[in-house]
Amino acid sequence: MLQRRIGKRVFLRGCLLGATALVMPSVLGAREYGGTNMPWAAGVANLPHDAMHAARFFTPEEYEMADAITARLIPDDDTGPGAQAAGVVDFIDRQLAGFYGRGQRWYMQGPFPEPLETQGYQAPYPPAGLWRAGLAALDQHCHQAHGQGFAALDGPTQDDVLKGMEKGEVDLNTTDAASFFDFIREMTIEGFFCDPVHGGNRDMVGWHLIGFPGARYDYRDFLHHNGAAIDMPPVSLMGRPAWNAQQGQRGTGNRKGAR
Amino acid sequence: MTEIHRSIDVVLVGFGWTGAILAHELTAEGLQVLALERGGWRDTPTDFPTTHAPDELRYYWRHEMFQETAQETQTFRNRRGQTALPIRRWGSYLPGVGVGGAGVHWNGQTFRFLPSDFLARSHNQERYGALPDDMTVQDYPVTYDELEPHFDRFEKLCGICGQAGNLQGDLRPGGNPFEGWRSNEYPNPPMEMTFSQDRFKASARDMGLNPFPAPSANMSRAYTNPLGVRMAPCTYCGFCEKFGCGNYSKASPQTTILPVVMQQSNFRLRTHCDVLHVNKDRDNTRATGVTYIDAHGQLHEQPAQIVILCGYQLSNTRLMMLSGIGEIYDPATGQGQLGRNYTYQVMSGVDVFFDDAFTNEYIGAGALGMVVDDYNGDNFDHSGLGFIGGAYIACWTTHARPIESQPVPEGTPEWGSEWKRALQQNFLRHTSLSVHGASMAHRENYLDLDPTYKDRYGRPLMRMTYDFTANDRRLSEHITPVAAQIARGMGGREIKVNALDAHYDIWPYQTTHNTGGTIMGETPADSVVNRYLQSWELHNLFVMGAGVFPQNAGYNPTATVAALAYWSAHAIRTQYLRAPGPLVQV
Numbered sequence: 001m002l003q004r005r006i007g008k009r010v011f012l013r014g015c016l017l018g019a020t021a022l023v024m025p026s027v028l029g030a031r032e033y034g035g036t037n038m039p040w041a042a043g044v045a046n047l048p049h050d051a052m053h054a055a056r057f058f059t060p061e062e063y064e065m066a067d068a069i070t071a072r073l074i075p076d077d078d079t080g081p082g083a084q085a086a087g088v089v090d091f092i093d094r095q096l097a098g099f100y101g102r103g104q105r106w107y108m109q110g111p112f113p114e115p116l117e118t119q120g121y122q123a124p125y126p127p128a129g130l131w132r133a134g135l136a137a138l139d140q141h142c143h144q145a146h147g148q149g150f151a152a153l154d155g156p157t158q159d160d161v162l163k164g165m166e167k168g169e170v171d172l173n174t175t176d177a178a179s180f181f182d183f184i185r186e187m188t189i190e191g192f193f194c195d196p197v198h199g200g201n202r203d204m205v206g207w208h209l210i211g212f213p214g215a216r217y218d219y220r221d222f223l224h225h226n227g228a229a230i231d232m233p234p235v236s237l238m239g240r241p242a243w244n245a246q247q248g249q250r251g252t253g254n255r256k257g258a259r
Numbered sequence: 260m261t262e263i264h265r266s267i268d269v270v271l272v273g274f275g276w277t278g279a280i281l282a283h284e285l286t287a288e289g290l291q292v293l294a295l296e297r298g299g300w301r302d303t304p305t306d307f308p309t310t311h312a313p314d315e316l317r318y319y320w321r322h323e324m325f326q327e328t329a330q331e332t333q334t335f336r337n338r339r340g341q342t343a344l345p346i347r348r349w350g351s352y353l354p355g356v357g358v359g360g361a362g363v364h365w366n367g368q369t370f371r372f373l374p375s376d377f378l379a380r381s382h383n384q385e386r387y388g389a390l391p392d393d394m395t396v397q398d399y400p401v402t403y404d405e406l407e408p409h410f411d412r413f414e415k416l417c418g419i420c421g422q423a424g425n426l427q428g429d430l431r432p433g434g435n436p437f438e439g440w441r442s443n444e445y446p447n448p449p450m451e452m453t454f455s456q457d458r459f460k461a462s463a464r465d466m467g468l469n470p471f472p473a474p475s476a477n478m479s480r481a482y483t484n485p486l487g488v489r490m491a492p493c494t495y496c497g498f499c500e501k502f503g504c505g506n507y508s509k510a511s512p513q514t515t516i517l518p519v520v521m522q523q524s525n526f527r528l529r530t531h532c533d534v535l536h537v538n539k540d541r542d543n544t545r546a547t548g549v550t551y552i553d554a555h556g557q558l559h560e561q562p563a564q565i566v567i568l569c570g571y572q573l574s575n576t577r578l579m580m581l582s583g584i585g586e587i588y589d590p591a592t593g594q595g596q597l598g599r600n601y602t603y604q605v606m607s608g609v610d611v612f613f614d615d616a617f618t619n620e621y622i623g624a625g626a627l628g629m630v631v632d633d634y635n636g637d638n639f640d641h642s643g644l645g646f647i648g649g650a651y652i653a654c655w656t657t658h659a660r661p662i663e664s665q666p667v668p669e670g671t672p673e674w675g676s677e678w679k680r681a682l683q684q685n686f687l688r689h690t691s692l693s694v695h696g697a698s699m700a701h702r703e704n705y706l707d708l709d710p711t712y713k714d715r716y717g718r719p720l721m722r723m724t725y726d727f728t729a730n731d732r733r734l735s736e737h738i739t740p741v742a743a744q745i746a747r748g749m750g751g752r753e754i755k756v757n758a759l760d761a762h763y764d765i766w767p768y769q770t771t772h773n774t775g776g777t778i779m780g781e782t783p784a785d786s787v788v789n790r791y792l793q794s795w796e797l798h799n800l801f802v803m804g805a806g807v808f809p810q811n812a813g814y815n816p817t818a819t820v821a822a823l824a825y826w827s828a829h830a831i832r833t834q835y836l837r838a839p840g841p842l843v844q845v
Contacts, residue, residue: 072674072675073674073675074674074679075675075676075679077676077679079676079679079680079683080683082679100321103347104329105321105322105327105328105329106327106328106329106347106348107328107329107332107345107346107347108329108347109345109712109713111711113342113344115344116336116337116341116344117764118335118337118762118763118764118765118766119335119336119344119765120335120346120347120348120350120764120765120766121347121348121766122344122347159675162674166673185673185674188674189662189665190316190320190662193315193661193662194315194316194662195313195314195315195316197314198316198317206661207661209679209682209683210661210682210683210686210687211686211687212621212659212661212686213621214313215313215314216313216496217309217312217313217494217496217498217505217506218494218495218496219494219495219496219497219621219622220492220494220495222619222622223451223453223495223622224451224453225453225454225617225619225622226454226457227454227613227615227616227617227618228617229617229619229687230617230619237310237311237313237314
């Protein structure tokens, strides 16, 4: 159970300051420059985002990584479309760009000492910061361990990296790999199964997979189903596109053929 | 500059279930009543109509219905000696905010406590001998018989749907044979059960248990309550707990009482007003009113003749601590009452997976369930078991909301194709049983003020020190296997037992049944408020809510919270207004 696991893991390992901070984008915290630690690096520029790119929070590189990760978590396979078809990465990107990414409703005052396993989310930054730091560290890990970034790895290698994160065996510097993995998984599931009004679960592919009929509000006619399958295509808060489409846009998955 | 308002008869701090009840009772007495609510106005057509309400991400996962931890939270640790850290993101429980409070987003499971639950110390000691020293359980200073008319009133207000098991002493088939006597049938018949409940009922009956339909605040038919407010039949949409009901089918302050209260000429509501302090006179015998801050940061002082705390248990307890009313409990010495006997709920469960049958759990309602009470309270012999109290075992079909509900069998990976296939196969073929256990008070489970973390006004957060006790573990280990046996008899392919965690964890959702901290009792030496919920220290201060429970029973608390509010309101109307002063002499 994701809910169960996320709280059992420790988000913060070590301190944000120090040598490892060099791999993090500057938004993440205070740093000290001087001596051999200069605030510039040869050949590196903070380029503007490609204006044609849909990303709102992610950089193009982060977007590509997040897309690749979520595609492994919920793959496109013989059960049906996966995270990519559902637009999960766009959902996550929008969420991180908004109040949720900023942790606007959360108590985020310090201090942030090492937490117990039972004390829940204790990262010193809100979700957007967690993703930024975590993806940067993951990319660095992949370059060191496999010679290229996560998105460029083949599927089985990507799965191995993710399994390593899940077990907490991958070192992501100041980010706890297992906790970050759980958070990625949580938001991937949100993006796959939320109402399409939030930008994920595109064409209700998540709901079609499992047979959830969506934002309906009256099931009284079906109360006494007595264990039979019910054929009911899903509806979104935006309405159901199938109402305006050709016949045949019916439920799949569990409902296939069931009348 | 603090703006000072004209004195008023009664100020209510918080405007959820108890605030609405007190407002109704005291305006009827002709008093000028003002409610201060730190959240905003909310109502069905504007805030959660059927066209918006079934939005799992927005309301549950993004906390649209809940208090923001940025506004008020608690710090938490399992035991003394550990460093408590703030709850940054709600998990285990979900305090409400705004008009209607958590009464807007509850499920509607509306049980009365058992008569013996009110006598947790004396009844159990008489039957089983002395309780352990560290178990600080005590009797309620009010009996079931005294509360019965007030339970009845709340059930009629809400239109609770159920089937009497004990009507004025006559046991009725199909109801709960263990329940306390009822003066009246439920105002509405039980909800219609669906497939999973039918299977649960058959399996429980085969075991010789006594299943009955859960008392529900989701309407089984159209209902007009005694105030003339009308509710609509439940449509089993599966969006109750964590959501507002778009269909006027779930009893909430909005759907039962506010349409009347809001029109009383002697009632006023001010929203977005956060009460910071209860003020008191120099003699420390009376509250003089409250200080609050509005959404613009303006401070206000509101003098009042009577102050009634109607916030959530956690907020009421903290407000009393910050106001210096009473002594904060210290577990090292056992001194102090405020914050003592914090209790919760002891939860476990069993999943059932079917192969050939569809449970279609999205067809559900917050209080749609079959229950057995054979292992609740003292309904069974505890001799030699090493614990007191019990749990109900229920098969609820509350929802199949797909972000929250991810049923897969034991041993399934948590992602990838194998997980996806398992979810596809089991999502519509799964149900679950809940074991909803009592939580007995313990010397080391308590609330006080945190030494480090402050709120946005610079005031200490409240600190929770809590873990499951030996009593909790034995209770859960004894009753969870009974649920597993019922589950096995339901004809599924396999089951999965979800046992009580080794330690209480603040992240996974359990229940919003936080109790204790401002407990009621016989004397100032064992409690914060007397049997009428009146402060021992300030006689014109009354404290509502589950904070007054000396310990929690194996039931959802709302009906008992509401019955106590009516009981207290009755005492204010019939006794206190005639002769303001302490209602219990010690």
